[in-house]
Amino acid sequence: MNPILEVKNLTKNFGAVVAAGDINVDIYENEIIAVIGSNGAGKTTFVNMVTGYLKPSSGKILFEDADITAYPPRKVTRAGICRSFQIAQLFPELSVLENMMIAFSLTASRWPSVLQPLRNNKTAENSFTVLKNFNIDMYANDPVASLAQGVRKLLDIAMAMVSKPSLLLLDEPTSGVAIEEKFELMDTVMNGVLQSGASTMFIEHDMDIVERYANRVIAFYEGRIIADGPTAEVLQEPTVKEFIVGEDIAHQEGGGLNA
Amino acid sequence: MPEKNFNITIIAATLLLITVGFILPGWLTFLTISILAKALVVVGVAVLMRGGIVSFGQGLYYCIGAYAVGLGGKFLGITDLLGLMFLALVAGLVSGSLLGLLMKRYREIFFAMFSLALSMILFGVLSKSQLLGSTDGFTIVKPTILGATLSTDNANHAIYIFACLLSGIVIWLGQRYLRSPMGFAGEALRDNEVRVEYLGVAPETIIYTKYLIASVTASLGGGLMALTLGHIGPEMAYWSQSGEFIFIALLGGTSHIAAPFVGTAVFEFIRTFALELAPNAWQIILGVVLIFIIIFFPSGIWSLFSSLKEKLRSGESGSPSKTPSVDLKKGDS
Structure with a gap:
């Protein structure tokens, strides 16, 4: 092998x-x-x-x-190859769901769409699925800045998993x-x-x-x-x-x- | 605001502004066009600021747009309003796409100083150019509308209608951009460039897109201002002009695409009336207003609308919903 x-x-x-x-x-x-x-x-x-x-x-x-x-x-x-960080690297001004949706949108293309909305049913559904896999779906609408360290870590790893490394x-x-x-x-x-x-x-x-x-x-x-x-x-x-x-x-x- | 409601609001506001234009006195028509023209430039400044970068040289594209209109009339014989504005758009697009290749590498104070330097180079070049009127600039042709030559009043009114439509389109497109993955990526970049890079997208791509948008809107604003004033000069690229755009962006806020329009309107009205009241001290009045805004509304005038909206929303739904807690949240952070 x-x-x-x-x-x-x-x-x-x-x-x-x-x-x-x-x-x-x-x-x-x-x-x-x-x-x-x-x-x-x-x-x-x-x-x-x-x-x-x-x-x-x-x-x-x-x-x-x-x-x-x-x-x-x-x-x-x-x-x-994807990675997570010792100090979770997130977008603290945005919500958990927005973090995940950005992860999905950016990994989908080198040139993310300029006019299509980020918030669409498919991206939201995919984001929720990953959040659920990592047991953090209940925080979807919370701003990242308000999250506990453990949840941040999970979100950091979940975002790294989006591109299916x-x-x-x-x-x-x-x-x-x-x-x-x-x-x-x-x-x-x-x-x-x-x-x-x-x-x-x-x-x-x-x-x-x-x-x-x-x-x-x-x-x-x-x-x-x-x-x-x-x-x-x-x-x-x-x-x-x-x-x-x-x-x-x-x-x-x-x-x-x-x- | 849901997309459908937003679209209806934009269409209604644009139509209302066009309709009101029929009863506005000449001076107010001129002032409104100036507001819309400058607001277009400030939209670009705000788009850049949302990505954590500040341009101290947006006068560069303001001036490029204005000179594109002036030179189009002077040397190419183009007099049509749409044709001249198309030239301004192309000039902004071409110059922005070229300079953007350099600018996308810089951040923070380096970006600000580089943009300032570029605008001052243009100012210097235009000031030394005898062919383009040196420091005096030159008068531009009166525009025709779809081949028809109009009286000055009618031409101004046509420019007014065009300015309203253009602003409506820019707000609509701008809002779509801010809600798009690229728009959100801009905010994400401000928060955490490392994570953006590790999601597989070059931060330079995001900066470049922002820079291009800002250069095009600034050029359109400059073109519009040139048509309204009927005269252009190198001072449009001067650093104090760029500073004014930043001032307005701070005044209005950057949280919504329409905020620059509100900020510019407030700024221009304060300046107009301050000039009337204290011709030699209007800058002091503007300075005091900005200090007031920074202290009481650090996110700009638009934050008043946002907080009002939040209050209305929480009033409708009662107390804010509580997020269920799980064990992971307990005991740390």
């Missing part, structure tokens, strides 16, 4: 600092991958490079056999969400994602969530991948335990932020 995403020798330097060095990753269809690592390990840099937000210093990114290394974010999205990258989907609501949120996310059949890679600090939802784990440390394999195996690796899991547990015990 050919991988849908091939990352070859990907490196990103910020001056003398190596934010990500010599990253090699293959992602296959239907995989659910957790990316773990302490703060500054290079996880978000990696996701930012794959989604076109950062230009790699060197290396190659192939998606479905096309070289997307130099693609801007909009071309990466159109190629079939082959690969979905979620940057810390549970960050900023109360501990007791994390599993509920991830259940909703995974339910929505699994319906689409997209491969999913999510950055996560909470090892309970990683164990429960991921079938593969990639562990980052100081800009490099130190382990990559089935969840149970990677989480038992001594280096992962020492540099990532241990640190993460310490954070949780201290009540610190998993940023």
